[in-house]
Amino acid sequence: xxxxxxxxxxxxxxxxxxxxxxxxxxxxxxxxxxxxxxxxxxxxxxxxxxxxxxxxxxxxxxxxxxxxxxxxxxxxxxxxxxxxxxxxxxxxxxxxxxxxxxxxxxxxxxxxxxxxxxxxxxxxxxxxxxxxxxxxxxxxxxxxxxxxxxxxxxxxxxxxxxxxxxxxxxxxxxxxxxxxxxxxxxxxxxxxxxxxxxxxxxxxxxxxxxxxxxxxxxxxxxxxxxxxxxxxxxxxxxxxxxxxxxxxxxxxxxxxxxxxxxxxxxxxxxxxxxxxxxxxxxxxxxxxxxxxxxxxxxxxxxxxxxxxxxxxxxxxxxxxxxxxxxxxxxxxxxxxxxxxxxxxxxxxxxxxxxxxxxxxxxxxxxxxxxxxxxxxxxxxxxxxxxxxxxxxxxxxxxxxxxxxxxxxxxxxxxxxxxx
Amino acid sequence: xxxxxxxxxxxxxxxxxxxxxxxxxxxxxxxxxxxxxxxxxxxxxxxxxxxxxxxxxxxxxxxxxxxxxxxxxxxxxxxxxxxxxxxxxxxxxxxxxxxxxxxxxxxxxxxxxxxxxxxxxxxxxxxxxxxxxxxxxxxxxxxxxxxxxxxxxxxxxxxxxxxxxxxxxxxxxxxxxxxxxxxxxxxxxxxxxxxxxxxxxxxxxxxxxxxxxxxxxxxxxxxxxxxxxxxxxxxxxxxxxxxxxxxxxxxxxxxxxxxxxxxxxxxxxxxxxxxxxxxxxxxxxxxxxxxxxxxxxxxxxxxxxxxxxxxxxxxxxxxxxxxxxxxxxxxxxxxxxxxxxxxxxxxxxxxxxxxxxxxxxxxxxxxxxxxxxxxxxxxxxxxxxxxxxxxxxxxxxxxxxxxxxxxxxxxxxxxxxxxxxxxxxxxxxxxxxxxxxxxxxxxxxxxxxxxxxxxxxxxxxxxxx
Numbered sequence: 001x002x003x004x005x006x007x008x009x010x011x012x013x014x015x016x017x018x019x020x021x022x023x024x025x026x027x028x029x030x031x032x033x034x035x036x037x038x039x040x041x042x043x044x045x046x047x048x049x050x051x052x053x054x055x056x057x058x059x060x061x062x063x064x065x066x067x068x069x070x071x072x073x074x075x076x077x078x079x080x081x082x083x084x085x086x087x088x089x090x091x092x093x094x095x096x097x098x099x100x101x102x103x104x105x106x107x108x109x110x111x112x113x114x115x116x117x118x119x120x121x122x123x124x125x126x127x128x129x130x131x132x133x134x135x136x137x138x139x140x141x142x143x144x145x146x147x148x149x150x151x152x153x154x155x156x157x158x159x160x161x162x163x164x165x166x167x168x169x170x171x172x173x174x175x176x177x178x179x180x181x182x183x184x185x186x187x188x189x190x191x192x193x194x195x196x197x198x199x200x201x202x203x204x205x206x207x208x209x210x211x212x213x214x215x216x217x218x219x220x221x222x223x224x225x226x227x228x229x230x231x232x233x234x235x236x237x238x239x240x241x242x243x244x245x246x247x248x249x250x251x252x253x254x255x256x257x258x259x260x261x262x263x264x265x266x267x268x269x270x271x272x273x274x275x276x277x278x279x280x281x282x283x284x285x286x287x288x289x290x291x292x293x294x295x296x297x298x299x300x301x302x303x304x305x306x307x308x309x310x311x312x313x314x315x316x317x318x319x320x321x322x323x324x325x326x327x328x329x330x331x332x333x334x335x336x337x338x339x340x341x342x343x344x345x346x347x348x349x350x351x352x353x354x355x356x357x358x359x360x361x362x363x364x365x366x367x368x369x370x371x372x373x374x375x376x377x378x379x380x381x382x383x384x385x386x387x388x389x390x391x392x393x394x395x396x397x398x399x400x401x402x403x404x405x406x407x408x409x410x411x412x413x414x415x416x417x418x419x
Numbered sequence: 420x421x422x423x424x425x426x427x428x429x430x431x432x433x434x435x436x437x438x439x440x441x442x443x444x445x446x447x448x449x450x451x452x453x454x455x456x457x458x459x460x461x462x463x464x465x466x467x468x469x470x471x472x473x474x475x476x477x478x479x480x481x482x483x484x485x486x487x488x489x490x491x492x493x494x495x496x497x498x499x500x501x502x503x504x505x506x507x508x509x510x511x512x513x514x515x516x517x518x519x520x521x522x523x524x525x526x527x528x529x530x531x532x533x534x535x536x537x538x539x540x541x542x543x544x545x546x547x548x549x550x551x552x553x554x555x556x557x558x559x560x561x562x563x564x565x566x567x568x569x570x571x572x573x574x575x576x577x578x579x580x581x582x583x584x585x586x587x588x589x590x591x592x593x594x595x596x597x598x599x600x601x602x603x604x605x606x607x608x609x610x611x612x613x614x615x616x617x618x619x620x621x622x623x624x625x626x627x628x629x630x631x632x633x634x635x636x637x638x639x640x641x642x643x644x645x646x647x648x649x650x651x652x653x654x655x656x657x658x659x660x661x662x663x664x665x666x667x668x669x670x671x672x673x674x675x676x677x678x679x680x681x682x683x684x685x686x687x688x689x690x691x692x693x694x695x696x697x698x699x700x701x702x703x704x705x706x707x708x709x710x711x712x713x714x715x716x717x718x719x720x721x722x723x724x725x726x727x728x729x730x731x732x733x734x735x736x737x738x739x740x741x742x743x744x745x746x747x748x749x750x751x752x753x754x755x756x757x758x759x760x761x762x763x764x765x766x767x768x769x770x771x772x773x774x775x776x777x778x779x780x781x782x783x784x785x786x787x788x789x790x791x792x793x794x795x796x797x798x799x800x801x802x803x804x805x806x807x808x809x810x811x812x813x814x815x816x817x818x819x820x821x822x823x824x825x826x827x828x829x830x831x832x833x834x835x836x837x838x839x840x841x842x843x844x845x846x847x848x849x850x851x852x853x854x855x856x857x858x859x860x861x862x863x864x865x866x867x868x869x870x871x872x873x874x875x876x877x878x879x880x881x882x883x884x
Contacts, residue, residue, distance in 0.1 A: 045807070117627065117646075118637045120809045133638070137816070173816060189830035193870050196861060197826065197877050203857040205879035211822050277806055282602045282624040333620020334605045339627070371643065 028148065037316050037351060037392050038263045040306060041141055041273040042256075043171060044299070044323040045123060046280035050343030051329065051375060052287040053092070053296055054106055054357070058085035061364035069287055069331050077288050082106065086357050089287070091297035094304040098348050099355055105347040105417060107384050108359035111325060111377035117339035119280065122324030127171035129382070129405045138174030140404050141273055144389050146175050147399040172273050245294030249301050252276060256302035260309025263317075271393075276302075279323060283336040303348050315350035318392050318418060322346075322381060328373050329364060340374035345384055351392060351418050358414070380411045387414035427451040429851040430760065433768075433884040435722060435753075437544030438776030444851040447543065455754045458545045459747055465546045465577045467533050475574060475595050476659075478526055478566040479668020483661035485522040523565040530569020531788035531802055538775045539785065549580040549750060551771065552721050554803075555810040557591045557633060559600040561803040567668075568803040571596035584714065584744030585705035592629060592701060593670050595658035601625035601808060608654035608678025621678075626650035628808045634704040635685075636713030645685050651678035652689060653697040711739040714749075717813070722753060723762050725814040731758040764853070764883045767815035770798030772884070773825065777876045780849040781832055782840075798824050829876040833869030842871035853880045 055071040056062050057079060063070050071079040071089060079087035080096040086108065088096050098104035114125035114133065121133035129140025194212070201209035259272050278295055285292050303319060310317050326343030342362075347354070362368050362376035370376040382405045389395040389404065390413045401409040428447035432439045435455055439447075447454050458464065473481060520528065538547045554572050561568035575594045579587035591597055598604040603625035607614045614620055626649040631637045655677030661667040672694040680691045687703060689696050704710060715735035719727030734756055735749060742748035753759050768776065774794055778785060785791060795802050798821050805811050812818070842862045846854050858878045865871035875881060 116638070117643065118631050119807060120631075121637050189826050189873065190870075192866065193830060193873055194826070196865070196870070197874060200857060200861045200874060200878065204855050205883075207819070208822065208879055208882070211819050280624075280807075282622050283605065332622055333607050333609065333614070334602060334622040335619075336602075336622065338623050 033394075035316060036313070037270065038310065038313055038318070038349075039271045039388070039393060040256075040259055040263060040317070040319045041171065042299075042302070042319060042321045043123070043127065043273065043275040044279050044321065045119070045275055045277045046323075047119060047122070047325050047327055047339060048279045048323040048343055049281060049285065049287075049292060049327040049337050049340075050108065050110075050323075051326070052285065052292055052337075053089050053346075054082070054108055054344050055079055055087050055089070056085060056108075056361065056364065057081075057087045059361070059364050061368075065329055065364050066331055069285070069335070071287060075288060077293075082357055085361070086359075089293065089296050091293045092300040094300045094307070095346065095348060098303070098307070102355040103348060103350050103352055105352055105354045106357045106359075107345040107347070107379055107381075108357060109342045109362050109375055109377060110345045110379040110381050110384065111342045112381045114325060115341065117325065117341075119324060119339070124170065126322060126324045126381075131407055136170060139171035140385070141171045141271070142174030144393070144395050144400070144404045145271060147396060147403060148393060245298060248278075248294055249298045252298035252302040253305040257305035257309045260306040264310040264313040281327070281336050282332070282338060283334040285331075285336045306348075317349035318351050318388055319348045320345070320385065320388060321348070322385075326375055329369050329375055330373070341370045342375040342377035345381055347384075347388070347417065353416060353419050382408050382411045383414045384417070386411065387417045389413075391415070392418045424448040424451060426852040427760065429853045430764070431455055432543060433776065433853070433881075434759075434764070435543065435545050436548060437538050437541065437772065438779050438881075439848060439851075440539075440542075440779045441782070442848055443542070444848065452754060455543060455545050456751065458543060459581060459750055459754075461546070462581050462747075465550050465580045467537065467573050467577060469533055472529060472533060472573065473526060473566075473570065475567050475570040476667065476669040478570055479595070479658075479661040480664065482522050482526075482566045483667060526566045527561055527569065527803075528788050528792075530573075531792055534569065534572070534802075535775070535785065535788055535791050539778060544775075545750075546580065548722075548772075549746075550577055552718070553580055553587065553746075555805070555813075556717065557587070557597070558805045558808065558810040559596045559803070560805060563600050564596045567596035567599070572803075579746065581747040581750070582745075584710075584739070584746055585702055587746070588633065588701050588705050589698060591633070592625070592653070592697075593656060595668055595670055598625070598656055598658060598670070601628055603653060604657040606650060606654050607676045608651055610679060611654060611677050612675040613673075614676070614678070621647070621650050621654065623647055623650035626653060629701075630704065632809055634701075634713070635707055635709040639709040639713070641685055644683075648682040649684045649700060652682050652684065652700050654678045655693070656697060705744055708740065711736045711744075715739055718749060718753065719759075721813050723759050724766055725816075728758040728762060731756050731762075764880070765815070766884055767818050768882055768884050769811065769813075769818060770795055770800040770821060770825075771802075773876075773882060774798070774828070776881070777829065777832055780845070780876070780881070781872060783832060794828050797828070825882070826873070826877055829873040830869070832876055833867075833872035842868060842875070845872065846875055849875060850878075850880050854878075855880060 051066075052071065057072050063072065071087065073079055073081060073087055077090040079090055080093070081087045082096075082099060086106070088099070095104055099106070112122070112126050113131050114122050116122070118133075124133035124136060125131070127139045128136030129143065130136055198209060198212050201212060255274055255276075259274055262269055263272055276299065281292050284290060287293060299321070306317070306319055307314055322345050323343055325339065325341055327337035327340040329340065330337075332338050358379070360378040362378050364375075366372055368376060386400045386405065386408070389400060390397055395404065397413065400413065405411070425444060425448050428444045428451040429439070431447060431451040431454070432443055519525070538544060541547050550572065554576050557576065559568055559571055564571070571594055575590040575597075576587065579590060595604070601624045602622045605619075606622035606625070607617070607619045609620045623646055627646045630641050630646060630649065635641060655673045655675075657671060657673050657676065659666040659669050659671050674693055677693060681688050682691070682696070683689075684700050685703070685707075689699050715732050716727065718735055719732045723731060731753075734752055738748050738752040774791060778791075792802055799818070800811055842865060843859070846859055846862050850858070858875070858880055861878075862871045862875050865874055
């Protein structure tokens with residue numbers, strides 16, 4: 001049998017969660033300033049343990065809190081120092097390099113307005129931009145796009161539809177036209193079949209007609225860029241054993257690299273989103289050499305792939321990495337962590353005024369913790385996102401306060417993140 | 420009126436079943452409701468009795484033996500390896516033959532085949548749709564429990580789809596697949612014997628998801644303390660280690676891991692009587708009005724509409740509470756409710772529903788589970804591998820973006836059909852009175868039979884139910 005059933009195909013991996021979504025218009029106001037900004041949003045589903053990604057090694061309570069699971073500068077795989085107080089998980093050398101080059105900013109003790117501990121509600125709030133979970137039918141990124149003045153489609157001569165990707169995440173759902181893409185592997189249906197179907201939908205089902213119509217620009221771009229050729233599976237080298245997490249690394253890097261090679265093109269979309277699953281580390285978290293280290297390493301590889309895939313456009317890029325909430329400050333009974341509250345948000349990209357950690361540090365003593373169990377949130381994630389949307393894309397501040405993140409006038413956009 | 424019956428038969432098959440097979444619409448047209456209700460009178464109708472499928476314990480022990488054997492072979496090979504330098508010679512020697520998929524994958528494939536066969540062969544598919552619904556409500560992921568995912572459905576879901584919710588709940592939460600999937604198998608009471616001896620303790624994952632996803636529903640008033648206390652209650656719910664040759668992989672209550680003492684959950688206190696303590700909490704959760712609301716809403720959303728008619732939800736809720744959680748009564752209430760038939764066909768079939776109904780409608784033979792598994796992967800609904808414990812989304816918006824992949828697959832259906840039936844007859848059999856004139860026309864005027872099949876399977880009437 002030709003198929004290796006144990007190693008999911010690239011396509012299957014892309015389809016399982018990391019699908020790219022992209023907007024194909026040019027932000028007009030930023031263009032008028034001679035900039036051509038790119039934004040890539042990465043949602044980490046399952047709740048990232050922020051303390052394990054960026055450890056407060058200078059906090060005297062830190063070692064006490066996590067014991068031998070506390071990352072430190074003197075651990076077997078020493079954490080990478082960021083400043084005199086924080087250090088980055090050693091699995092993330094790319095992010096560390098970007099940070100030192102002023103191209104990455106880390107926000108700590110940050111959280112969305114959500115204060116319960118359900119993943120699904122937490123992701124709802126993170127992606128919808130609303131104060132409360134439930135019944136949202138659009139995401140903040142889509143509403144931000146809908147509010148931007150467009151300087152025209154990136155590919156005005158492109159056909160009106162075609163691109164693929166089976167599940168639409170909430171953050172990009174909504175009125176602004178959004179397309180999704182994954183590389184095809186079956187021979188495509190003939191144009192004739194597509195046109196007939198489109199004609200049938202126009203007469204019988206406007207929603208399906210719209211979906212099919214919206215699917216062509218990205219496919220055209222992918223075709224022009226040679227990205228729709230199926231990959232040949234490579235035979236593993238004789239005797240080579242896959243590294244732990246090799247599939248995960250490849251999947252993250254492939255998804256992010258594909259996103260970047262779209263966003264980096266002159267005729268490509270400017271704004272995209274993708275998501276990575278697997279951060280729900282209840283058991284055997286493996287901060288230094290296990291599961292979480294592998295995931296963080298894969299995320300780091302993805303950031304590296306974005307940097308190289310963007311090419312010259314990296315200088316105009318912001319990548320924003322976020323998760324629905326953090327995890328318990330203490331290790332639980334099964335060497336993992338349960339659902340918590342505050343965590344980190346990671347920003348990377350050449351457009352940033354980076355090399356900084358932004359944290360109003362709440363402390364880690366029992367009395368400092370939120371409900372005596374979680375890192376206490378001191379920064380509202382919406383302030384960070386509003387800062388990026390306003391200063392990078394020139395989104396309107398009123399719209400940010402009322403439409404993109406409704407009822408958030410009290411949460412001021414964080415100034416000075418880009419520039 | 421005969422045509423009304425034809426219409427209701429077609430609707431019944433698409434909305435409550437897996438679409439017609441052959442002239443299924445005509446066969447059902449004498450009494451569509453009666454036919455569905457009759458299926459509910461087969462209490463064991465959803466069971467799969469196949470001696471070749473392994474139960475969870477057998478699977479666990481077989482996989483353990485399989486892995487031991489492989490380890491031994493690898494060890495022997497390494498010991499026999501000639502020193503470096505002669506490696507090329509050795510490589511040219513007898514190569515091990517490709518042994519095929521490893522045992523966990525073989526089990527997964529056999530279970531998948533049994534499941535697909537049921538859905539493909541069922542007359543209406545109502546019972547299988549119930550199985551799929553409950554299996555998604557109480558999902559596990561084969562990514563974590565590959566050899567047990569199919570057995571879990573056969574052992575914990577199928578026996579209870581026409582039984583009592585509380586019985587299904589107990590079967591599910593005490594099933595090794597669930598205990599491993601949501602990390603309870605290793606959760607230890609801090610003051611238990613094991614907890615005092617080792618540096619290990621509680622894991623609240625399963626307790627939280629039982630309350631949030633399986634019973635009460637999120638935001639229904641329980642607190643963090645309820646979650647933590649409930650997690651303590653179900654410490655000790657675990658399985659025998661797979662290396663145990665007699666009982667490995669089977670459920671056991673381990674009193675050494677169980678947190679002793681009385682616990683308060685959702686305002687009630689539960690005495691510390693071992694396994695019964697957890698069973699008592701589940702018993703009460705199953706009977707909570709919040710659970711009835713949660714289940715009724717999900718049930719109506721699944722079968723009828725993303726935003727289900729409030730009257731229908733109310734009827735289901737009342738049925739659930741009055742019948743003490745009888746799932747047969749719940750299904751009967753659904754079939755008998757006028758709203759369940761009058762609601763517009765706005766719901767997009769999930770990838771699995773669409774794929775099975777397309778296979779039934781075209782009569783394509785499926786000798787092997789792999790093409791269906793591959794297609795499900797491609798459409799974003801991989802079998803028994805939901806992205807999170809919440810299961811796959813059950814609203815149309817989640818699946819709209821898969822339209823282009825559906826077209827690729829519909830196109831393949833058309834090209835692979837050996838002797839495609841007359842397109843006009845195919846539309847009549849697949850949709851009957853549900854087919855719009857435009858669809859009939861588009862199919863009839865298709866440039867080829869394969870294209871006709873693709874257009875039929877992609878038509879709005881075939882995709883929406």
